[in-house]
Amino acid sequence: MAEAMRLPGPARRFRNGLLDDNPIYRQVLGMCPTLAVTATLAGAVTMAGATAFVLIMASTVVALLRKRLKGHLRILVFTLTIAAFVTVVDRFLQAYLFEMSNLLGPYVPLIIVNCIIICRCEVCAARQGLGTAVADAFGQALGFLVGLTSIAVVREILATGRIFVTKTYPGLQVLPSSWPGWSIMQGPAGAFITLGVLMGLVNCYSMRKRK
Amino acid sequence: MSEESKNGLLHYFGQAWLVIVLAVAFGIALAGVESLTRPRILQNRKDLIARRLVEMFGQGTTTDAPEVVEATIDGRSRKVECYPAIREGEQIGWGILAEGKGYDTLLLLVGVDLPAKKIIGYRVVKILETPGIGDRIEQPEFYGQFEDKDARGPLEAVGPDTPAGGQKVNTISGATISSKGVIETVNKNLQAVREQLAKLAGEKQ
Numbered sequence: 001m002a003e004a005m006r007l008p009g010p011a012r013r014f015r016n017g018l019l020d021d022n023p024i025y026r027q028v029l030g031m032c033p034t035l036a037v038t039a040t041l042a043g044a045v046t047m048a049g050a051t052a053f054v055l056i057m058a059s060t061v062v063a064l065l066r067k068r069l070k071g072h073l074r075i076l077v078f079t080l081t082i083a084a085f086v087t088v089v090d091r092f093l094q095a096y097l098f099e100m101s102n103l104l105g106p107y108v109p110l111i112i113v114n115c116i117i118i119c120r121c122e123v124c125a126a127r128q129g130l131g132t133a134v135a136d137a138f139g140q141a142l143g144f145l146v147g148l149t150s151i152a153v154v155r156e157i158l159a160t161g162r163i164f165v166t167k168t169y170p171g172l173q174v175l176p177s178s179w180p181g182w183s184i185m186q187g188p189a190g191a192f193i194t195l196g197v198l199m200g201l202v203n204c205y206s207m208r209k210r211k
Numbered sequence: 212m213s214e215e216s217k218n219g220l221l222h223y224f225g226q227a228w229l230v231i232v233l234a235v236a237f238g239i240a241l242a243g244v245e246s247l248t249r250p251r252i253l254q255n256r257k258d259l260i261a262r263r264l265v266e267m268f269g270q271g272t273t274t275d276a277p278e279v280v281e282a283t284i285d286g287r288s289r290k291v292e293c294y295p296a297i298r299e300g301e302q303i304g305w306g307i308l309a310e311g312k313g314y315d316t317l318l319l320l321v322g323v324d325l326p327a328k329k330i331i332g333y334r335v336v337k338i339l340e341t342p343g344i345g346d347r348i349e350q351p352e353f354y355g356q357f358e359d360k361d362a363r364g365p366l367e368a369v370g371p372d373t374p375a376g377g378q379k380v381n382t383i384s385g386a387t388i389s390s391k392g393v394i395e396t397v398n399k400n401l402q403a404v405r406e407q408l409a410k411l412a413g414e415k416q
Binding site: 070 | 226227229230233234237241244245248251255259337338339344
């Protein structure tokens with residue numbers, strides 16, 4: 001009870017997910033999809049949506065079961081719950097967003113081992129009520145979306161001069177058509193460079209805010 | 212059953228009941244999701260194969276249920292799906308669903324004519340290669356090189372600047388592993404199923 005009193009409430013949990021506890025820029029979690037699927041904005045948004053679904057559903061189930069969880073079996077319950085919802089989202093992507101499912105490849109099933117989800121189950125959903133757990137999941141999901149899209153926007157624009165390019169849609173021209181296209185931004189090196197620069201900027205902003 | 216083992220069993224269920232209940236509940240729910248999505252997923256795959264066949268064999272090409280050919284590739288027994296390419300009611304070739312390895316797993320549809328003597332081309336069905344690098348195997352500059360090659364002999368990978376011709380195919384500068392992977396995938400799958408396809412074509416004609 002005393003511990004529950006000290007823990008942040010729903011509004012604070014939600015806000016924290018956006019910046020102070022942003023899963024990508026502050027917790028540095030979920031680096032595998034962050035680096036792998038941010039070459040295109042469409043891929044990043046789909047991955048963020050899939051992760052949000054799993055995160056919210058897993059947090060809901062864990063929060064509802066929290067009083068029945070046994071300490072030594074809790075990770076097993078988290079993993080089982082997460083795996084079930086990842087399978088659901090993977091099958092729905094293959095059925096209704098087939099091209100995107102092909103583009104994301106193994107990174108959708110790999111949401112099972114995304115540390116953000118298991119971390120939120122452990123930190124919030126297993127300790128606090130349903131409302132707080134859902135607010136936390138929405139905040140973290142939104143923070144993950146902001147992180148992924150910010151990286152994808154920079155990479156895609158610098159790589160192609162366009163934004164929202166898909167296999168069936170040429171995307172919107174952002175830079176002049178004479179832009180040569182930095183192909184390095186589509187590869188792993190571009191992902192690391194963009195993540196590093198944006199993380200530095202977020203740290204700068206946070207430090208200034210604290211002062 | 213002894214009292215001790217009965218107590219052990221009760222203790223086990225007391226500890227693990229939640230995991231067991233969740234596993235059963237999720238299993239039932241996932242079976243429902245599977246039955247709901249499976250027809251659509253199979254249709255998506257079939258549509259993709261049909262689109263790829265049209266790209267290789269031209270407008271008006273359709274397909275039917277695949278012939279499943281048992282083959283040994285890399286010492287492993289595999290079932291290779293070979294889709295008939297049909298135009299105006301007559302089969303004009305095959306689309307071989309070829310699995311191989313580039314930088315990651317490659318799934319290609321290799322088009323050959325009906326007696327499996329000539330390569331019509333290939334198209335990518337599933338690609339996990341690095342965007343901007345390995346995925347250049349999807350570009351016409353590379354896959355165009357496979358058109359009209361002899362399916363009876365292996366293709367030979369040569370460097371990007373070496374003059375190509377005959378059975379030689381230029382690899383892509385900066386994406387050598389992926390482009391060599393395509394050539395090897397085509398070679399191995401063709402070698403494994405070509406004779407059986409030629410035999411099937413002979414029976415059909």
